[in-house]
Amino acid sequence: MSVPADASSGSPPGLRVSVDLNLCQAYAQCCYAAPRHFRIEGHEALIYDPAPAAQDRAEIERARVACPVQAIRVEDPGRGT
Amino acid sequence: MAPSSDRAVVVGAGLAALRGAEAMREAGFSGPLTIVGAEPYRPYDRPPLSKHVLAGEIPAGATTLPSNLGADVEWQLGSPIARLDRTSRTLHRADGSTLPYDRLLIATGTRARPWPNPHEGRLSGVFTLRGRDDAAALRAALAAGPRRVLVIGAGFIGCEVASLCRQLGLPATLVEPGPTPLGRVLGSAVGAFIGAMLTGRGVDLRSGSEVEWLEGEGGRFVRAHLTDGTRIDADVAVIALGAVRNTEWLDGSGLSADPGGVDCDATGFVLDTEGQPDPCIAAAGDVARFPHPLYGGRRVALEHWSHAAMQGIHAGQLLAGAKPESPYAALPTFWSTQGDVVVKSAGLTEGADAVAFTQGEPGSGRFIAVYGRAGRCIAAVSVDSARWLPAHAEMVAAGAPFPPQGTAADRPSKGIMVLAPGFP
Numbered sequence: 001m002s003v004p005a006d007a008s009s010g011s012p013p014g015l016r017v018s019v020d021l022n023l024c025q026a027y028a029q030c031c032y033a034a035p036r037h038f039r040i041e042g043h044e045a046l047i048y049d050p051a052p053a054a055q056d057r058a059e060i061e062r063a064r065v066a067c068p069v070q071a072i073r074v075e076d077p078g079r080g081t
Numbered sequence: 082m083a084p085s086s087d088r089a090v091v092v093g094a095g096l097a098a099l100r101g102a103e104a105m106r107e108a109g110f111s112g113p114l115t116i117v118g119a120e121p122y123r124p125y126d127r128p129p130l131s132k133h134v135l136a137g138e139i140p141a142g143a144t145t146l147p148s149n150l151g152a153d154v155e156w157q158l159g160s161p162i163a164r165l166d167r168t169s170r171t172l173h174r175a176d177g178s179t180l181p182y183d184r185l186l187i188a189t190g191t192r193a194r195p196w197p198n199p200h201e202g203r204l205s206g207v208f209t210l211r212g213r214d215d216a217a218a219l220r221a222a223l224a225a226g227p228r229r230v231l232v233i234g235a236g237f238i239g240c241e242v243a244s245l246c247r248q249l250g251l252p253a254t255l256v257e258p259g260p261t262p263l264g265r266v267l268g269s270a271v272g273a274f275i276g277a278m279l280t281g282r283g284v285d286l287r288s289g290s291e292v293e294w295l296e297g298e299g300g301r302f303v304r305a306h307l308t309d310g311t312r313i314d315a316d317v318a319v320i321a322l323g324a325v326r327n328t329e330w331l332d333g334s335g336l337s338a339d340p341g342g343v344d345c346d347a348t349g350f351v352l353d354t355e356g357q358p359d360p361c362i363a364a365a366g367d368v369a370r371f372p373h374p375l376y377g378g379r380r381v382a383l384e385h386w387s388h389a390a391m392q393g394i395h396a397g398q399l400l401a402g403a404k405p406e407s408p409y410a411a412l413p414t415f416w417s418t419q420g421d422v423v424v425k426s427a428g429l430t431e432g433a434d435a436v437a438f439t440q441g442e443p444g445s446g447r448f449i450a451v452y453g454r455a456g457r458c459i460a461a462v463s464v465d466s467a468r469w470l471p472a473h474a475e476m477v478a479a480g481a482p483f484p485p486q487g488t489a490a491d492r493p494s495k496g497i498m499v500l501a502p503g504f505p
Binding site: 016018026045047050073 | 126147390418421465
């Protein structure tokens with residue numbers, strides 16, 4: 001996963017992603033939409049990148065919209081939320 | 082609606098605090114809003130700390146939570162509150178500075194329960210895991226390639242850390258006084274499965290064992306001594322003995338608070354020592370103890386992610402002046418990732434007198450266990466079977482008869498296996 005260091009690095013503000021893993025049922029649609037930022041381990045353990053770079057916003061938005069249980073929340077300081 | 086001149090303060094800067102502040106704004110509160118946090122960080126997500134951060138996949142600083150709060154919020158971070166004076170509606174810091182409020186949200190959460198011997202607890206190589214800094218420090222210690230990691234306490238955090246050490250190829254010993262891991266939350270019938278899974282992944286599990294003392298050499302932890310005389314040589318010890326609620330700052334405030342939490346009424350307002358609600362103050366998240374309507378009004382304080390988010394929203398709406406239609410009654414839920422195995426739960430298992438396997442079976446590694454009490458379903462736990470949990474959660478929320486009628490969903494020829502849950 002591509003993860004920037006902490007937000008103090010001076011690069012353009014990245015995205016913030018959190019997934020409600022109570023809701024997540026491992027349909028893995030996010031993994032197809034944004035494979036560099038979401039993956040499933042084992043049967044249903046979702047591993048995700050909580051701080052994707054700003055230029056990946058289209059992929060992340062695809063993943064957010066694709067989630068059948070709407071478990072993905074995204075903040076995009078470059079665009080508001 | 083609160084007058085816009087009212088000042089709102091949120092004490093605490095975790096998930097419940099963040100969602101509470103957002104909910105106040107979304108409900109139309111337009112007065113000054115200040116969020117005061119003891120740590121120097123914006124609200125961050127804790128679940129990744131014991132998983133992806135320890136694994137080295139993401140830095141601890143990447144866990145800042147998404148938020149829709151704008152610039153109309155004042156952040157006072159690294160600034161713990163020492164005392165609450167409700168008479169003058171003032172918060173006091175240790176340095177003597179003060180902060181007035183008209184509306185107050187208490188969301189100070191918990192901290193890791195420390196090792197009981199403070200001298201041993203301060204040895205280099207001894208860690209607890211609660212905050213961002215804890216995770217960063219423990220990650221550095223794991224990355225240094227310790228000979229062995231000793232994890233003390235097989236609750237969710239302890240089990241997650243032990244699993245993770247094995248994923249990293251580190252030798253790991255997990256010491257637990259009870260008969261199985263997770264016995265207090267899941268009972269030994271389901272806990273035994275978790276124990277077998279951990280053992281299968283190479284965790285050296287010592288159930289029924291207790292650490293008596295931690296030995297240091299030159300200020301560094303080198304080994305643990307168990308009460309039965311066994312020694313365990315290790316470079317890292319992780320103390321995973323649960324959490325203590327941050328309520329000390331409420332001493333002398335006249336609120337009903339103790340290490341088990343601050344009491345709230347069914348609406349969400351905090352109670353004073355006479356049992357009267359304070360209509361200026363609400364509480365949410367791990368620190369809030371409230372009567373849960375699903376469990377006969379039993380007072381509970383829940384340390385779960387979704388509870389912090391949902392109760393934070395409820396409390397924020399309350400403080401913004403919204404009149405809740407009903408008491409906060411969300412079904413408690415949690416998840417835990419043990420290595421690559423996902424354990425999820427809906428409801429509270431406490432007091433269960435039986436457990437039924439309604440889907441899959443423990444031996445297969447994927448199953449649903451439903452907990453019953455006095456003939457009603459009170460909780461359901463899924464292991465790598467998350468898609469089956471919502472239907473079972475509905476049974477719990479409805480207090481459906483226990484054991485569930487019929488046969489196991491995936492084994493129509495077999496009845497449902499019912500066992501004693503094995504709670505201590």
